[in-house]
Amino acid sequence: MKTLVTLIAASFLLVLTGCNTVKGVGQDIQKAGEKIEGAAKK
Template sequence: MRKLFALFALAGMLVITGCNTISGAGKDIERGGEKVQGAAENTKQKM
């Protein structure tokens, strides 16, 4: 029974950690896209 509980606890921790990592990566990608969009708009206005 202890082994089963330990397995579920470990699996839960991995899932939580994975979600935080994916969320952080998504935010970084979003910020990068916003920078590219801003640069494109600035270039468009100069033309």
């Protein structure tokens, strides 16, 4: 669980540094949420 939280936090930081607009942040967060949701279903 600790590894998962660390991975999510690191991914979130990379996403924030990779986008330039508020719209981009929203899209990146949505994509991250979809990946987390998919991992949770497995």
